[in-house]
Amino acid sequence: MAENKVNIGIVQTFCSDNKVDNTQRTIKLIRDTAEKGARIICLQELFNTLYFCIEEDYNQFDLAEFQDGPTAQELSKLCAQLKIVLVVPYFEKRTAGLYHNSAIVIDADGKISGNYRKQHIPDDPGYYEKFYFAPGDEGYKVFDTQYGKISVLICWDQWYPEASRIAALKGAEIIFYPTAIGWPVGQDERLNSKEYNAWQTIIKSHAVANGVHTVAVNRTGVEYDNQFWGGSFITDPFGEVLFQAPYTDETYEAIEVDLSQTEYFRRRWPFLRDRRTDTYKPVTKRFID
């Protein structure tokens, strides 16, 4: 099989309450990552704000932007200039009183390839997302970019094999998981480790089940009493970790992968051939009593 190499970049940062500064610092890091050779770069969930879902605060809606808002416009120019594809997770305003947790994908010519709206919305102490975000209503998407067919799933989506499966069935070669997940400050190290490993396991498994590359990009730094655990990583279709970022430092990195590994993996382990699609309807049930 002919090789099909592409260089993937990740940017894992701290955030402050200064959105302009977060954006400009990230742009600097995008430039540095592109300089290292990255052609498709993924940012973290809600990349240029604090993870404001720590509480339910009406004022936070001021942070949201339309799909074609100023952040999108500035980053589109950057993509055209650097000839990079960029995954930009942001707080989306759709209309008055209707908001989403979304990501736009900008192609290497600067055009917006499309917008994905997070489908699975959590609500747990410190992660009050159901207050802020309506669940996505446009399904799972694949973006046919200049450097490959990619899908984006956002944070809580990452725990659902259904989501990655549908992305793969739609042709995704790489699935990106921008995320914001952390440990409560002071939680014991043993549980921290179990949680990180469970998170990495489920994302690795999406690679294995589907024969695709996966890329998880998490924020780092302490916000309120939450230590975001960083640890962004890239896997091949075997779920083998090709790169892993540290937990508590900012990181940017560019890693070359070979998308022909999808064909290699799936020929040897042809899971798609043997799916029992006639037996999967119960997956659409909440529970089977």
Added chain:
Amino acid sequence: MAENKVNIGIVQTFCSDNKVDNTQRTIKLIRDTAEKGARIICLQELFNTLYFCIEEDYNQFDLAEFQDGPTAQELSKLCAQLKIVLVVPYFEKRTAGLYHNSAIVIDADGKISGNYRKQHIPDDPGYYEKFYFAPGDEGYKVFDTQYGKISVLICWDQWYPEASRIAALKGAEIIFYPTAIGWPVGQDERLNSKEYNAWQTIIKSHAVANGVHTVAVNRTGVEYDNQFWGGSFITDPFGEVLFQAPYTDETYEAIEVDLSQTEYFRRRWPFLRDRRTDTYKPVTKRFID
């Protein structure tokens, strides 16, 4: 939450071409595992024969037994005597010319709780299962045994998140994966390691996605030019490996787990609450062109 402890046993063995001897040696190991405290014991796929699917040979059908055949009867008595639940993977004859790769679950009173027929059937060099086994036509099952609600998925099933999801939605607290998977003799160690890790990753992920315990039981030993890789293991709902067997030795072990971990895990990470069942219909498609 009140603890709900149960002791799980695994038996990982070599097989020869002597079915009677394989059965009697396994019975000895079941007794030893029960002696160590195990209450639910799982055997490996096609536990008392060679992995005969290495070639397409009509004579191998002689090895098959009906659900209530002599092996089932002997093991039922053993279960009643030892007061254990047993997962018995075997070559099932359903009628003339119709065979399955199945597992019976025997309850601790010796009664057969039910029969599961492998749904996903591979066909790859050295694994010519489509010649021998009709795909299961009765769906995924949960067996409500004296020591817990358990599901059984067999080998190739293990790669499919749809199967484990349906088992969990039907109430499984533990999913057992009897299997027969190995490396071609002489394959390089690097690829061996990638394959083993991918296999462990996908099974661990079923624990994480569903908040259940998982138990994988694989055969070991060289048969023809296949080194079955053993490495049977047990995980908690975080996908953390509580016990792992060696690759090339026979092993039996009993490990106590706490089924209340399912409730603990799912309260903290309530994935079942937030499933977007309205968006999963594409999972029933072969591919989405």
